[in-house]
Amino acid sequence: MTASPRLPKTPPASATLRHALLTNREQALTRLYHQAFPAVSRYIGRHGGSEQDAQDIFQDALVILYEQAIGGTLTLTAAPRTYLMGIGRNLWHHEQRRRARLSYEALPDDLEPLVAEAPEESTFAVLDYVERLGEKCKSMLLAFYYFQQPLTQIAATNGYRSVRSATVQKFKCLERLRDSVRRAFKAETIEL
Template structure:
């Protein structure tokens, strides 16, 4: 009988991940994700935000465990939840730095669609993605549009590890955000 990976010491977790990664990660997901989803949603995020944060935390845990660098002082699921909390707090701080006047005062305006605005917004975002360069465009489209796993993206782009692909995805996403912010800032100054 195999112990559940959320109760294993770091070496046993490493062995479980190496023996049957999918089964071990699925067990960790079932054990820890509901708590992460509750935490993120309770702190201003969406279920999609919780999925993003959890996926990043799983990558970190996996790389630490298989690389022999993981030291657990609690269960693996508790460790995952703590990584997710830290990453979500970091994301909230990052979002707080965005210009507050970028959002309308009336939340209903967020859902209001005008045909002209949606037609202009679509190509504009794609224009920003195009300006990032071929590699960033390829990574962001693969991850967000085609929903490819980071393992596949790492292999397709010749990264040595999934963590490297994750870091590059974040760098590309941050470049895209900064580009949009600069353009928005320029528009608000000009108007």
């Protein structure tokens, strides 16, 4: 009886993806972007999000996938495109719940009197609030939103260990800015 030839064992998809990210990260991430972003963007667009929302969510999903793959904790049971779509859906649902909580805050029914009384330089008022955040938050928000620097560059410039850490810090700074503007808005409406 002759033994049947053994086929070489194929590496799991997560090991293959990890290897691709380690050997040529830019090419691997670009390929993942082209494969998965259109589907994530369509999903978010159909569920009330903008193109900017889709880009932010996909970037966060890609960071999560990347960190799991490099850290060796990624176990793919589907194609990387499908995995990114699942992460994107979860992140978008989380963002929608967060936005829904914020929209329940008490705001006046009629904003016309406030808009009419607002000084013309109110367009620059947000910069005043950014100045009050502190140097670290100010530089991060300006780098990301005004200068449109990638989070990888911001993470390196500010000494964060990972892009995910920079993403979390950016989110915290943005929340501090939103809270500051809300508090000021509520104080102005009470005084009127």
